[in-house]
Amino acid sequence: MSQINKLFKSNLNVVNMGSQIFHEEVLKQDNPSVNIDWKPPGAGDEKLLEALDWLSDQSxxxxxxDQVIEIMMSSKMVLTGVARAIDVVPGMSKHTILHAGPPITFEKMPGPMKGAVIGALIYEKLAKDADEALALAQSDSITYASCHDHQTVGAMTGVISANMLVHCVKNETYGNYGFSMVHEGSGYTVQRYGSWDEGVINRLNWLDQEFRPVLNDAIKLSGGIDVGATIAQALHMSDECHNRNKASSSLFYKQIVPFLLQTEYPKEVLLRVSQFINGNEHYHLSITMAASKAQLDAANxxxxxxxxxxxxxxxxxxxxxxxxxxxxxxxxxxxxxxxxxxxxxxxxxxxxxxxxxxxxxxxxxxxxxxxxxxxxxxxxxxxxxxxxxxxxxxxxxxxxxxxxxxxxxxxxxxxxxxxxxxxxxxxxxxxxxxxxxxxxxxxxxxxxxxxxxxxxxxxxxxxxxxxxxxxxxxxx
Amino acid sequence: MSQINKLFKSNLNVVNMGSQIFHEEVLKQDNPSVNIDWKPPGAGDEKLLEALDWLSDQSxxxxxxDQVIEIMMSSKMVLTGVARAIDVVPGMSKHTILHAGPPITFEKMPGPMKGAVIGALIYEKLAKDADEALALAQSDSITYASCHDHQTVGAMTGVISANMLVHCVKNETYGNYGFSMVHEGSGYTVQRYGSWDEGVINRLNWLDQEFRPVLNDAIKLSGGIDVGATIAQALHMSDECHNRNKASSSLFYKQIVPFLLQTEYPKEVLLRVSQFINGNEHYHLSITMAASKAQLDAANxxxxxxxxxxxxxxxxxxxxxxxxxxxxxxxxxxxxxxxxxxxxxxxxxxxxxxxxxxxxxxxxxxxxxxxxxxxxxxxxxxxxxxxxxxxxxxxxxxxxxxxxxxxxxxxxxxxxxxxxxxxxxxxxxxxxxxxxxxxxxxxxxxxxxxxxxxxxxxxxxxxxxxxxxxxxxxxx
Known part of the structure; x- marks a missing residue:
């Protein structure tokens, strides 16, 4: 360190903003410097800055x-049942395919989403194999639409067709519903990631034929389940309720089993239905998503x-x-x-x-x-x-x-x-x-x-x- | 601040140990001082210091x-069943009353523990009311013993008599068992806090007559439940597994319900038994305690x-x-x-x-x-x-x-x-x-x-x- 720098050392204290070059030079000379990582809003774009200016401090x-937050906070989201999409989702038809994200054409869809569409067409018996499904998917016979534009949300590809099973969550405060595809479990071969093998199609059929009526009866018997309360508890049990749903899924199992036991179905059926929920640590994600959709749609x-x-x-x-x-x-x-x-x-x-x-x-x-x-x-x-x-x-x-x-x-x-x-x-x-x-x-x-x-x-x-x-x- | 102190300010930096008076005086004069809250080991007691000296740094x-820790870490604690204390706890007789803590006479017991003894004698039909029970409790007919001295642990009063229900946890690595009274739920009127009203006695009877055989069958069907694994998961779900047992109890419910559904009992019985567990956020405490006892006894x-x-x-x-x-x-x-x-x-x-x-x-x-x-x-x-x-x-x-x-x-x-x-x-x-x-x-x-x-x-x-x-x- 030079003598002159030594003399200055205790007096020179730099706070640098913006370009880092000056900050680094000060440090090189053994002087203290704090760099503040600052960029102008909107990367300095004039049009953005002008818009920001317009929109700031407007009562x-x-x-x-404040009103949007009030709507979100006062929303009471209640799981009211499970149903086939076509029976509850507005605007759904036998040839509608819903998907995640903003609207997109089949051509532009990523690989897994195309796979999920193929799987959906096979499951719906609109095509007998992947080739036939691919041809149909590219034709005008299929209407694609964003889940979000139909009161619905879907995990990953979010592909939902007429006879797929959705959770129905009602925003009791504002009267609207949110829907989300029942979470089918983890692993490589699942529908929402674009797989359509026999196991995937069999599971979709089982969900529709056995799981749906039994779980729906149990939810009806419960009088509806307060999803917001479940989420609030799960957050205190180390879930963040998106990629960790272990607590919320456990709580849902505890909520639903007593009502399953009060349905008319035999024990072996109840065992299969309850084990589907029990074995899936992400089961509740779909319910959380449907509830959040019902909450945010009300605030739109x-x-x-x-x-x-x-x-x-x-x-x-x-x-x-x-x-x-x-x-x-x-x-x-x-x-x-x-x-x-x-x-x-x-x-x-x-x-x-x-x-x-x-x-x-x-x-x-x-x-x-x-x-x-x-x-x-x-x-x-x-x-x-x-x-x-x-x-x-x-x-x-x-x-x-x-x-x-x-x-x-x-x-x-x-x-x-x-x-x-x-x-x-x-x-x-x-x-x-x-x-x-x-x-x-x-x-x-x-x-x-x-x-x-x-x-x-x-x-x-x-x-x-x-x-x-x-x-x-x-x-x- | 005096001139002389100003001169010294940047040179005087005090670390004080022991008596706080000097530290406070330095601060009063605007000089920096850090106080370390130190006391001599064993409050300076010579005998303790000598003992500590003897016992330090002995390989x-x-x-x-290290061996004790190794025993604790290698212990695999498995819930193997529920049983009447007299059928499994070593040294138990019809006239034995186990209690929490080190050995104590009836006279010296605190109020709630005396209450729990009275309740136990009524439950065991050794006395028909509180007066008769009190007289019997003070007589030589009853043998009091510490739970801990009988491979057992009990929450609060820890009072356990012959026909009360205990969880049985086997330390599979070392072969020994730990037992703990089944947790009967929260509220003012519970046996472990010394209540003996009709509700308490009825619940003990129900636990013995209906709950015990059903739950025991389910545990047998499960082949035993790994308690250590449950605790490890619950710790990642915001339990500390003593006063917060919400996650471990939820996990136990998920573990046991599938086996309850595979027993021969009718749905209404399974509903009562499973709801007893479902409704008690501290249910697993007793299992955690029995497991910890089986683990630590092996390390004794x-x-x-x-x-x-x-x-x-x-x-x-x-x-x-x-x-x-x-x-x-x-x-x-x-x-x-x-x-x-x-x-x-x-x-x-x-x-x-x-x-x-x-x-x-x-x-x-x-x-x-x-x-x-x-x-x-x-x-x-x-x-x-x-x-x-x-x-x-x-x-x-x-x-x-x-x-x-x-x-x-x-x-x-x-x-x-x-x-x-x-x-x-x-x-x-x-x-x-x-x-x-x-x-x-x-x-x-x-x-x-x-x-x-x-x-x-x-x-x-x-x-x-x-x-x-x-x-x-x-x-x-």
Whole structure:
């Protein structure tokens, strides 16, 4: 160290912002320097900055956002039954195929989603084999639609056809329903990852023929099950309720078995039905998703609100919906890859881009937004326990409020971050954290890992501009 | 600040040890001082210091302690059935009454324990009412004995008579059994807190007549249930497995229901039996206790070991056992009061001193020793979430090793502190932390709160002297 630097040492204390070059130079000369990782909002894009400016500190927006949170908090989500999609999902027909994420054509679907469509057409007996199904899938006879646009959410490919089984969750406060495909279990050969082998089709048939009437009778006998209460408890039992559902699934088993025992079915049937639930540590994910959908749909369409009501991906694009811009508008960007842990023998090169409607959990303050409740999950999705808490703390910077119904003991029972605010995402450059499964990029090869990802910033940029345009229009 | 002090400020940095007066004076003069809360080991008692000196750095003791930990870690504890105490507990007779803690006479028993004895005599039809029972209890016809001295542990009063129902857990590695009274549920009027009203007696009868044969058949059909594996999972689901047993009880329900459904009993019987388990969030405590007893009994009697194999209280005295001093020796001191949260309408003035064998959990590395897994428990036992983690960190200072089978995600999956070392307790002055229920001091009034307590240091002082004497004798 030079004499001159020594003399200055105790007087020179640098806080550097922006470019790192100056910071590094100061350090080289043995002087203390703290670097603040700061970028201008919206990466300095003038149009975004102008939109952000328009939308900041507007009391009408604050009030609208408060109203969205109030709707979310006052929603009582109740599991009322299980049913064939065609019997309950609005707009469903024998030739409709629902899928995860924003709308997409068959051609653009990733491998696993195409596989799931083939499986669905075979299951529905619209095709007798994969070749016939592929031809049909490419024809005009099949109508593709986004689950989200039909009060429904589906994990991974999210492919749901007429006779597939969905959980029905009613938002008793606001009267609307959310639906989600019953979770069929883990492993490589499952329908939602695009497999259509005999085991997959047999399981779908069994779910429809035996499981459905028995479970539905039990749910009816229960008078409905309060899903929000289950989630709240599970969060205190180390679930984050997206990729860790061990506690919520255990609680559901405890809730439903007494009513199964009160149905008219013989013990061997009850054993098969209850074991299907008992053997699946992710069983409750589908119920959590349907409940979150019912909760967020009620919060959709609040004029001026900048809060996100859907985060969803189809393996090609990521799409978001924003309350103030109505339930039909998607804002999209390219789907990202997932950073995580792969099952033995697989790597990022085998992975399909981010896919599935399950990020409805994060939209409701669960999953990545409550990771601090689920330290054990790092064994499944990667990262460290310290990451799990720091992710959650970051999410408070981009949310409008906290979910008082879902709390985090390790943060002194603070509510989970709730209500992603498009403005805050652009302002901070922090993107929502999502925990998720990773599908093989080819159809029929199932799950190959799990990890953590984020949406592309583009979705939020498009939404911000649209919000600003809508707001200006309303002001005129 | 005086000029002279200003001059010295940056040079005077005090680390103070022992008396706090000097530390405070330095602070008053605006100089930095750190105070270290240090006391000489054993409060400076010469005999204790000499004993500690003898017992420190002895490789024979280190080896013995390693052996104790190895026995604990290699124990496989399996639930093999439920049975009447008289049919399985060694030394049990029609006129034996087992109780929690070290041996005690009826006269010295606290109120709730006397109440539980009265209830037991009525249940056993040895007395027709409380007056008759009281007279019989005070006569020579009844033999009182410590549960712990009969391979058994009992929560709170721990009163167990011939026809009461116990869980049987086999240590498959070492062949020995541990027994613990089936947990009858929560509330004011329960047998283990000394109530004997009609509801209590009816429940004991039902447990014996209907619950016992059905549950026992189901356990037999299961081939035995691995209790250690259940505990390990429950610790990752926010149980500390002493005062929070919600996850372990849920897991047990999931384990046993499939086998209940395979028994010959009709659905309405299975519904009653399974609902008894389903409705009790502490059901698994009794299984955890029996398993921990089977584990620690196997680790008892290792010559030279300074590790504690029992922590137990009878509401009058606290008693500990030490592996190197054999299974029949108790080292006792007066039972303390419990610091915690009281149910509405009750306070410390109503409380019975610390009572119950349930601290076998802490002895095995659970309860207070794994509080960091159960942040939500502070709502039940008091304190803050930060306390929960700091208690655990303190326990590492007084334990010989870590329980590699029971881990704490929030401490990066570190094993729970395991094997309380009598030497370390005296050396550091840190006492084992125990989470526990609080009984009303009068019989028949049940539980009035829950909290945290410690044993009296006296138990460890007596044990240290005995260890030193035994060690010296062995060296001669």
């Amino acid at each position: 009408a927006i604050d009030q609208a956002n 369409g609040v004029k001026n609100s900048t809060i996100v009501t859907a985060l969803s991906r189809n393996g090609y694009e990521f799409g978001i919906k924003v309350s103030g811009l109505g339930k039909d508008h998607w804002f999209t960007g390219p789907a990202r890859m997932v950073d995580g842990l792969f099952f033995p023998g697989y790597s990022q090169a085998d992975a399909c881009p981010d896919m599935g409607d399950s990020a409805i959990s994060e939209t409701a303050g669960l999953g990545g937004f409550s990771l601090g409740n689920a330290p054990a999950i790092v064994q499944f999705v990667g990262g460290t326990v310290a990451d799990a808490l720091s992710y959650v703390k970051k999410m408070y910077e981009i949310t409008w409020s906290e979910n008082k119904n879902y709390t985090i003991p390790f943060l002194n029972f603070r509510g989970t971050p709730a209500g992603v605010d498009v403005r805050k995402v652009i302002e901070t450059g922090i993107l929502p954290i999502i925990t998720t499964g990773i599908a093989h990029k080819e159809r029929g090869k199932g799950q190959i890992g799990a990890g953590i990802t984020t949406p592309p910033q583009e979705c939020f940029e498009k939404a911000l501009i649209a919000l600003s345009d809508a707001y200006k229009k309303g002001e005129e | 024979a003791i280190d080896q013995a302690n 009697g290792v010559k030279n070991s300074t590790i504690v194999t029992a922590l137990s209280r009878n509401g009058y005295e606290f008693g500990i056992k030490v592996s190197g001093l054999g299974k029949d020796h108790w080292f006792t001191g007066p039972a303390r009061m419990v610091d915690g949260l009281f149910f509405p309408g009750y306070s410390q003035a109503d409380a019975c001193p610390d009572m119950g064998d349930s601290a076998i959990s802490e002895t095995a590395g659970l309860g207070g020793f794994s509080l960091g897994n159960a942040p939500a428990i502070v709502q039940f036992v008091g304190g803050t979430v930060a306390d929960a983690l700091s208690y655990v960190k303190k326990m590492y200072e007084i334990t010989w090793s870590e329980n590699k089978n029971y881990t704490i995600p929030f401490l990066n999956f570190r094993g729970t502190p395991a094997g309380v070392d009598v030497r370390k307790v005296i050396e550091t002055g840190i006492l084992p932390i125990i989470t526990t229920g609080i009984a009303h001091k009068e019989r028949g009034k049940g539980q009035i709160g829950a909290g945290i307590t410690t044993p009296p240091q006296e138990c460890f002082e007596k044990a240290l002297i005995a260890l030193s004497d035994a060690y010296k004798k062995g060296e001669e």
